[in-house]
Amino acid sequence: QKEVEQNSGPLSVPEGAIASLNCTYSDRGSQSFFWYRQYSGKSPELIMFIYSNGDKEDGRFTAQLNKASQYVSLLIRDSQPSDSATYLCAVYQYNNNDMRFGAGTRLTVKP
């Protein structure tokens, strides 16, 4: 059974702090990794993707991938109340055309 696991939270951080979201996956054949943000009642929107080991930065967001540990994380710097949402980790395997989502971590940024 392929699994993508996330801490469901809720994760609460004060405004301006760094929020750290974690995700582990079980399928070593996974090739691409995505972080989506989903506001209540809306469909997910892509924040970042990463497919090479290491860090990838985009504005206030940094994705970190460690394929050996089967671990991917998302850091949000200078968290804002508007960042309050559920963050979904998704793992894609190209050969199987298989995309799996974690259960999501609910983040609350308090003013």
Place this chain on the structure above:
Amino acid sequence: GAVVSQHPSRVICKSGTSVKIECRSLDFQATTMFWYRQFPKQSLMLMATSNEGSKATYEQGVEKDKFLINHASLTLSTLTVTSAHPEDSSFYICSAPRFGRGPSYNEQFFGPGTRLTVL
């Protein structure tokens, strides 16, 4: 950027009726589309993979005779919930991948979702 549309955005129907949901990729071709279902406060659950020109692949536990999928063209997939019941009430979301930059990269574009309420 790429856009995926869904229609209708919201539907309310009586128990026993069938409901069709359309998913369209507006500015790219999608040989594959994914259909998800999301219950309140739960994550996306993959229901099936829709393949243009061939049968859909259903996830374990998803009844293919109840959730009919037709991938009629490279830009359109439809999901029909047949004989809907109140327990089918959910948020249905489609997504379409756009391939690029080699096999290690794949971006999923999500439709806005369809909220189905079965009375």
